[in-house]
Amino acid sequence: MYKVCLVVPGWHYWANPSRIQPLYELYFATLIEEKLAEEVEVSIVDTRGLRQDQRLFHIPKKDLYIYWIPKTGDYTWTRKLVAELKQSYPMAKHAAGGTHIDIFPDESMKDFDAVMVGPGEGSLLSLIKDAQQNTLQKLYRSDYKDFPFGDFSFMRRHFLPETAIVNSLLFEKYGKNIRSTCVLFSRGCAFRCKFCVYNVPSMVQMRSPKSMLEEIQYLKSEYHIDAINLKDEICIPVSRTIAVEYMEAIGRGKVSWRGQTTVLGITEEKMALAKKTGCVELAIGVESASQQVLDIINKGITLDQVRGFINLARKYDIRIKMCLVFGLPGEPENIVNLTKAFVEETNPDYVSLSGLDPIPGSDIYNNYKEYGIKYIDQDWEKHAHLMFRFSDYEEVGLPFEYELSNKWGKTFSREKLAENTRIMQRYLREQNKTY
Numbered sequence: 001m002y003k004v005c006l007v008v009p010g011w012h013y014w015a016n017p018s019r020i021q022p023l024y025e026l027y028f029a030t031l032i033e034e035k036l037a038e039e040v041e042v043s044i045v046d047t048r049g050l051r052q053d054q055r056l057f058h059i060p061k062k063d064l065y066i067y068w069i070p071k072t073g074d075y076t077w078t079r080k081l082v083a084e085l086k087q088s089y090p091m092a093k094h095a096a097g098g099t100h101i102d103i104f105p106d107e108s109m110k111d112f113d114a115v116m117v118g119p120g121e122g123s124l125l126s127l128i129k130d131a132q133q134n135t136l137q138k139l140y141r142s143d144y145k146d147f148p149f150g151d152f153s154f155m156r157r158h159f160l161p162e163t164a165i166v167n168s169l170l171f172e173k174y175g176k177n178i179r180s181t182c183v184l185f186s187r188g189c190a191f192r193c194k195f196c197v198y199n200v201p202s203m204v205q206m207r208s209p210k211s212m213l214e215e216i217q218y219l220k221s222e223y224h225i226d227a228i229n230l231k232d233e234i235c236i237p238v239s240r241t242i243a244v245e246y247m248e249a250i251g252r253g254k255v256s257w258r259g260q261t262t263v264l265g266i267t268e269e270k271m272a273l274a275k276k277t278g279c280v281e282l283a284i285g286v287e288s289a290s291q292q293v294l295d296i297i298n299k300g301i302t303l304d305q306v307r308g309f310i311n312l313a314r315k316y317d318i319r320i321k322m323c324l325v326f327g328l329p330g331e332p333e334n335i336v337n338l339t340k341a342f343v344e345e346t347n348p349d350y351v352s353l354s355g356l357d358p359i360p361g362s363d364i365y366n367n368y369k370e371y372g373i374k375y376i377d378q379d380w381e382k383h384a385h386l387m388f389r390f391s392d393y394e395e396v397g398l399p400f401e402y403e404l405s406n407k408w409g410k411t412f413s414r415e416k417l418a419e420n421t422r423i424m425q426r427y428l429r430e431q432n433k434t435y
């Protein structure tokens with residue numbers, strides 16, 4: 001039997017990488033098992049939490065290793081692992097896909113035997129067949145529009161031990177032993193925020209309400225799950241019809257849920273339905289308390305819309321986690337005080353504050369000079385999409401620097417950017433608003 005192994009990277013930039021689950025690895029393992037069961041044995045190796053010098057001991061010999069790398073911060077880590085595995089198992093092949101590979105296919109082809117550009121569904125199956133026949137190609141390219149997420153089965157979790165699937169941390173604010181896990185009911189995002197690369201594909205691909213409900217029922221019967229954390233980019237769809245179908249499906253599953261969403265398109269009807277279907281918390285991508293910054297990054301929202309969303313959530317007793325980013329272009333000199341004032345005024349239950357990473361592939365990265373950025377570090381290990389988010393120690397480096405000024409005025413130095421973030425983090429901790 002040909003042996004294929006999906007490797008979960010270390011996610012070294014997070015304080016606790018085990019909080020969330022490796023959804024894409026589970027999804028692709030399910031696909032391979034379903035489509036190639038008779039000829040391929042598939043497994044997942046989870047390297048999260050392993051020390052760098054120990055990880056090799058935990059990876060058994062296989063014919064083909066697959067890496068899905070949506071985040072630039074995982075690239076160098078993975079590249080080094082591949083080099084080590086090639087020493088230990090010289091006959092094995094290594095293939096990678098994910099957003100970082102989409103952005104840098106040529107560079108990636110030097111480090112991997114094969115790369116996938118675009119979605120993994122079609123490429124993975126072709127690539128495995130080619131690898132079996134020793135006809136592996138360097139590049140497999142496909143288009144998201146040809147592979148709707150909803151056409152594929154929901155991810156099964158049996159590839160990993162239960163401890164990697166279920167924890168009580170995701171809903172720790174709501175009770176001591178709430179068994180919870182992450183799910184993905186849609187992929188993609190149609191918005192175009194200038195700092196983001198997580199809008200892949202640049203359209204929303206929904207799973208069917210039937211498949212969503214089946215997954216919840218599976219999680220309840222196999223894992224006794226009480227609550228789910230939706231990892232969809234937008235968990236309350238902007239379209240009313242889709243939002244109603246989507247939330248009603250979750251409601252039929254009878255679990256508590258939380259997720260991240262946009263403030264755009266919210267209505268009282270949608271918020272009431274969220275509550276009725278088990279929603280306890282919504283994270284909203286506000287990004288900045290400065291309207292100028294929101295306009296520069298093409299967020300497409302106003303601070304008044306944020307106020308309206310929070311008021312509505314409060315009316316329906318849904319907690320709000322406000323997601324903010326410091327270091328975005330166009331921040332006024334008083335950004336710290338402005339942000340504190342906005343947090344005090346709107347009083348979200350929680351605030352998640354990150355330092356900006358001009359992520360490769362984002363408009364800010366591609367056109368950095370237009371934003372007054374002097375340089376962006378090309379050491380991928382210094383890139384993490386959320387810096388300083390959980391603690392002062394969660395720093396992988398501030399991988400860029402502004403010119404002294406840009407078209408919006410004076411900018412912050414690297415030191416001042418890091419200091420602003422730390423001052424605000426401390427303030428939020430004192431207010432008991434972080435988690």
Ligand code: SF4
Binds near residue numbers: 190191233
């Ligand atoms: S920040 Fe959120 S809303 Fe904006 S493009 Fe990215 S995923 Fe979409």
